[in-house]
Amino acid sequence: KQEVTQIPAALSVPEGENLVLNCSFTDSAIYNLQWFRQDPGKGLTSLLLIQSSQREQTSGRLNASLDKSSGRSTLYIAASQPGDSATYLCAVESEDSSYKLIFGSGTRLLVRP
Amino acid sequence: DGGITQSPKYLFRKEGQNVTLSCEQNLNHDAMYWYRQDPGQGLRLIYYSQIVNDFQKGDIAEGYSVSREKKESFPLTVTSAQKNPTAFYLCASRKAGGSYEQYFGPGTRLTVT
Numbered sequence: 001k002q003e004v005t006q007i008p009a010a011l012s013v014p015e016g017e018n019l020v021l022n023c024s025f026t027d028s029a030i031y032n033l034q035w036f037r038q039d040p041g042k043g044l045t046s047l048l049l050i051q052s053s054q055r056e057q058t059s060g061r062l063n064a065s066l067d068k069s070s071g072r073s074t075l076y077i078a079a080s081q082p083g084d085s086a087t088y089l090c091a092v093e094s095e096d097s098s099y100k101l102i103f104g105s106g107t108r109l110l111v112r113p
Numbered sequence: 114d115g116g117i118t119q120s121p122k123y124l125f126r127k128e129g130q131n132v133t134l135s136c137e138q139n140l141n142h143d144a145m146y147w148y149r150q151d152p153g154q155g156l157r158l159i160y161y162s163q164i165v166n167d168f169q170k171g172d173i174a175e176g177y178s179v180s181r182e183k184k185e186s187f188p189l190t191v192t193s194a195q196k197n198p199t200a201f202y203l204c205a206s207r208k209a210g211g212s213y214e215q216y217f218g219p220g221t222r223l224t225v226t
Contacts, residue, residue: 004155009153032212034214034215036217041220041222042219042220043117043119043203043217043218043219043220044156044203044205044217045217046214046215046216046217049212049213049214051212052212089155089156091155091215093212099144099161099163099207099209100146100158100161101156101158101215103155103156103157104155105153105154105155106155
């Protein structure tokens, strides 16, 4: 059964720092991996979707990488800003349960001014 | 604007009452989902539907019911059989037939006392 883990559970950094959020999954047979942002009390906003055949995706200051064989993905945030403070969740769509996403429990990020 | 709407934003009910949460999308997506989120945790799948008049149980379907009579709508009923109904409920949708992003609504916070 696919399991998704995000470490650390919480992270606090000063403004301007580059940072990396980690996501690991136990079964490498995936269709894709998706990174989301969630602000307190709000829904999820999709940040990046990486297909299983891709190694990385970029959107502005965000770069997500995928290493299927090792079951890892990272979300790199460049030049962090206080507005980046939120919870970041990753989710995978496994080949044995298509259409369904399995979520990690998220990393709560605080960027201090 | 295309998107997913959920209503109401906050819902309060007495124990023993059934309650229905609304989810509507105008993205022309075939697949729709209901998730439950508890504090500090990731999302857990309740039910999903890939096509009108068809739906499948997710990981925590007990005490919940759904219908999919229209492509745009996927209401969730939380029944009195659900032992711990107080949670944040999120609806999502995506295109069918490939590896696509899931998009989320703003959520409904249900409190049962």
